[in-house]
Amino acid sequence: MALGWKLVIDSGDASALADFWAAALGYEVEDPSALIEQLLAAGRIGAEAVAEHRGRKTFRGYAAIRHPDDPFDQASGVGQGRRMLFQDVPEGKSGKNRLHIDIHSEPGGLDDLVTRLEGLGATRVLEQDKGPAGHWWVMQDPEGNEFCAA
Missing domain, CATH: 3.10.180.10 (2,3-Dihydroxybiphenyl 1,2-Dioxygenase, domain 1)
Structure with a gap:
């Protein structure tokens, strides 16, 4: 059985790097704002977990992009096919990528x-x-x- 996957990239500014790669590949930046609203309303996350980028609520330190032709969950905005996730990390890049x-x-x-x-x-x-x-x-x-x- 084939397994699902996503490529995760450490970053210093997840939203900005997601914008770059979405434009470079012709992908779409995922919009998790509906999911964030649900989680905030249910008290499952606090305001400190949320940021705003280009007028939309995002998870602080995280952003994702997905192929525009692949399915995605309407309620969460999360892609169910080819996608890349960007996550902020405290350390900067220190050497050559082993995967590119x-x-x-x-x-x-x-x-x-x-x-x-x-x-x-x-x-x-x-x-x-x-x-x-x-x-x-x-x-x-x-x-x-x-x-x-x-």
């Missing part, structure tokens, strides 16, 4: 993809040309996490 995301451009569209990602806050780090494997860029997101654009 590759973003694939349309054929012949690498330059446009890299330019768009830079416009969102990404940084080019290293251009790669590996013969039959092709040409790609190692890049960093706004918090320094490495990823590849190919």
